Amino acid sequence: MSLPTPQTGSKTFELDMHVNFATPLTGEAAKAALLVLEGFTVDLYRPHPKALPSGHIPHELVPSARLMGVLRDPATVRSALEALLNGSARTVEIGLRGLLRSAQGQTEWMPWRKNVVLPRHAVDQVLFVEGIKYILE
Numbered sequence: 001m002s003l004p005t006p007q008t009g010s011k012t013f014e015l016d017m018h019v020n021f022a023t024p025l026t027g028e029a030a031k032a033a034l035l036v037l038e039g040f041t042v043d044l045y046r047p048h049p050k051a052l053p054s055g056h057i058p059h060e061l062v063p064s065a066r067l068m069g070v071l072r073d074p075a076t077v078r079s080a081l082e083a084l085l086n087g088s089a090r091t092v093e094i095g096l097r098g099l100l101r102s103a104q105g106q107t108e109w110m111p112w113r114k115n116v117v118l119p120r121h122a123v124d125q126v127l128f129v130e131g132i133k134y135i136l137e
Helices: 027-037 074-085
Strands: 010-025 041-045 062-069 089-101 107-109 114-118 132-136
Touching: 010 027, 027 041, 027 062, 027 074, 074 089
Parallel strands: 114 132
Antiparallel strands: 010 062, 010 089, 041 062, 089 107, 089 132
16 A cells, blocks of 8 residues: 655746835836836736825825746846836845745745845845845845
């Protein structure tokens, strides 16, 4: 009698980036600023109108964005980070996030194992190591 083989998941990694703009941008301006990171899925984060006290940022403006996708060329991404940090971005959080896919097809995010805070001019120190999030500020 043999024991059943346990179902194991496959692990993949995806580039996960959060860009905070120096000042909130219109949706069009935010998308234009993020064009340097071509090929990534972009989610523009807008505050919900009811979550804002009166007199604050209009809900049409975008204070930040999240980009996700496959890391194809680290040098190109580093160049794009430099362009963003020398332009409209105040801070960028970036790393390779682990995904664990179960045999049933469910996806589960793995937590960041380590955060590394770097000055904004140290883009060349971003190594794209799985589970490490770099914060450039």
